[in-house]
Each structure stands twice: as C-alpha cells, then as structure tokens.
Amino acid sequence: MREAIKMVVFDMAGTTVNENNIVYKTLCNAINNIGGYALTLTEVLAHAAGKEKLQAIKTVLKNSLNLVDDEIAQRMFTLFLEQLEHAYEVEEIYPNANAEELFAILKEQGILRVLNTGYDRKTAESLLEKLNWKVGKDVDALITASDVPRNRPYPDMIDLAMQKFEIADPASVMKIGDSIIDIQEGQQAGCALSIGITTGAHDSAQLRSADPDYVIDDLLEIVPIIEKYSATKQLI
Numbered sequence: 001m002r003e004a005i006k007m008v009v010f011d012m013a014g015t016t017v018n019e020n021n022i023v024y025k026t027l028c029n030a031i032n033n034i035g036g037y038a039l040t041l042t043e044v045l046a047h048a049a050g051k052e053k054l055q056a057i058k059t060v061l062k063n064s065l066n067l068v069d070d071e072i073a074q075r076m077f078t079l080f081l082e083q084l085e086h087a088y089e090v091e092e093i094y095p096n097a098n099a100e101e102l103f104a105i106l107k108e109q110g111i112l113r114v115l116n117t118g119y120d121r122k123t124a125e126s127l128l129e130k131l132n133w134k135v136g137k138d139v140d141a142l143i144t145a146s147d148v149p150r151n152r153p154y155p156d157m158i159d160l161a162m163q164k165f166e167i168a169d170p171a172s173v174m175k176i177g178d179s180i181i182d183i184q185e186g187q188q189a190g191c192a193l194s195i196g197i198t199t200g201a202h203d204s205a206q207l208r209s210a211d212p213d214y215v216i217d218d219l220l221e222i223v224p225i226i227e228k229y230s231a232t233k234q235l236i
Contacts, residue, residue, distance in 0.1 A: 003172035005192060005226050007112040007165065009143075009158055011050065011177030014200020016099040016115065016219070017127060022087050023119075024048060024201070030080035031060060034072065039064055049201030050179035052118045052151035053080060084123065093130050096199055098219045103138055105223060112165055113139045116157040120146040141165070152181045155189030176222065178202060183210040193229065195222070 010016045013023050021041065028044040031037060039060065047063045048056035054077045061067040106113050117124050121144040128135070128142065135142050141164055148156035158175065167173065174193045175186025178200025186194030187210075196207030196215045207215045214225060 003169050003192070004230050005111055005174050006167055006172040007114060007161065008106060008174045008176065008222065008226075009114045009116050009161055009186070009191075011179070011182050011200075012115055012117040012119065012124065012127060014049075014096075014178035015176060015182070015197055016096050017131065018094045018096045018199075019091070019127075021045075021201075022091050022093070023053075023084065026084045026087055027053060027056060027060075027080050030076045030083060031057060034076045034079055035061075035065075037065065045201045046206075050118055050152055050177060050181035050185075052145040053077060053120075055151060056118070081123075085126075088123075088126055088130065093127065095131060095133075096219065100138070102219045102222060105220075109226075111226070112141070114141045114143060114161045115139050116143040116161065118145050118152060120144055122146075153184035153188055155185060158185065158189040158191065174222070174226070176216075176219075178207075180206060180210040183207065183212045187211075193225065195225070 013019050024044050025041060027048060028039055028041050032039055043064050044060055047060045051059060054073065057073045057076050061073060103113050124142055124144045133139060141161055143157045143161050145151045148160055150156045158173065162170065162173065170190035171192045173191045175182065175191045176195040176197055177183065178197050179202050183194045183196050193213045196212045198204050198215065198217050204215050
C-alpha cells in the first residue's frame with residue numbers, strides 16, 4: 001500500500017505567483033545591458049526558467065552565446081538583483097489564478113503546502129510580503145535556492161522540506177511547477193507525482209518533453225488528481 005499525499009511542493013513565479021515574467025524580463029535586460037547582446041525573453045525562458053538565477057545566467061550565456069565567463073555572469077547577476085528589487089517595488093504582483101483557493105483546500109485536507117523557488121531568500125520573502133502571504137498561515141514553509149547547497153534539478157529543496165516536516169517517503173510528496181526543471185526536480189526527489197502547469201515559463205509541449213505525470217492548465221486541477229491518487233492507493 002502506498003502513502004497518501006502529505007505535502008505539495010509548489011514553485012513560485014509562474015505557478016503560484018503571477019508576476020508577468022518580471023523576473024525573466026529583468027534577467028534578460030541585465031544580460032543584454034552588461035553584454036551588449038540582443039537576447040529575447042523567449043531565449044532566456046528556454047534556458048533559464050526555474051533555475052537559481054546566477055546559474056540561469058550562466059546557462060543562458062553558454063547555450064545562447066557559447067560563452068563561459070564567471071566574472072561577467074556575476075556582474076549580470078548583481079545588476080539583475082538591483083533591477084529586480086526596484087521592479088518589485090513598482091510592478092503589480094498577484095496570486096496566480098486559484099492559488100489561494102487551492103491553499104485553503106489543501107489545509108482543510110491536512111496536506112502541507114510548501115513553496116520552493118530558484119530565488120534567493122531575500123527575493124522570495126519580498127514576494128511573500130507583497131502578496132501578504134504568511135508562512136504558517138497561507139503556506140506551511142518557504143524553501144529557497146539560498147537554503148541548499150545544490151539547486152534544481154537536484155532534489156535538495158524538496159529534501160529539505162521533507163526533513164522540516166519529518167516526511168521520510170518522497171512517495172507522499174507532489175511537486176508542481178511551470179518549467180521543465182521543476183518537473184525534473186520532482187522526479188529526482190522521487191516524488192509520487194511531478195506535474196507541469198502551463199501558466200508560466202514553458203508551454204504544454206515543452207513541459208511534456210520532461211515526461212511529467214500530468215500537465216495541467218489550472219491549479220485547481222490538482223484537487224481531483226490528489227483524490228484519484230488517494231482512491232487508488234489502497235489498491236497497490
């Protein structure tokens with residue numbers, strides 16, 4: 001008999017947070033401003049989505065420009081953080097469609113709600129503050145890229161969330177995110193289900209290339225997926 005779902009781990013931007021791609025637009029601008037390039041947002045999303053942001057810059061430089069230069073990547077990252085802090089002060093940021101409704105449903109069902117993100121902790125906490133989401137109330141934990149030694153697709157953030165709540169079996173954990181690397185993170189962690197959602201960085205075809213268990217268009221689709229999983233757990 002397999003475990004029921006005890007925890008859902010959510011990505012932030014593009015999954016539970018609607019910030020109109022502010023992060024990746026800012027990342028794209030920082031790369032182009034420092035390097036004098038003309039990369040498009042589409043190119044940046046293709047290579048950077050879901051990753052810790054310094055690593056994202058390095059990946060974009062390598063894959064789009066065949067450039068490996070840690071010094072220039074660090075300069076771009078520093079500019080990115082400065083510009084992003086300003087962007088978050090002036091731009092509107094919203095919960096993604098039905099995120100808060102889903103959080104409430106999961107709380108009623110006794111399922112833990114964990115946010116994880118390729119942001120550093122300062123950036124992630126500024127997002128929560130702007131959304132007025134409280135850890136311990138709206139969500140149960142926040143795990144960020146700066147909390148772990150390795151970032152996506154490695155499973156370290158999910159592993160840390162499991163340790164925090166003393167969950168031993170990843171087969172009782174679900175991961176959902178809007179990028180290929182989110183799906184890969186859940187798979188590497190051994191999650192029961194790794195789900196892609198089409199509300200962010202990658203489209204359905206891109207998400208399906210990572211072989212997720214499901215691709216969904218709305219967060220509330222998670223509810224019947226959990227119900228179906230719970231209904232069949234007694235049969236295995």
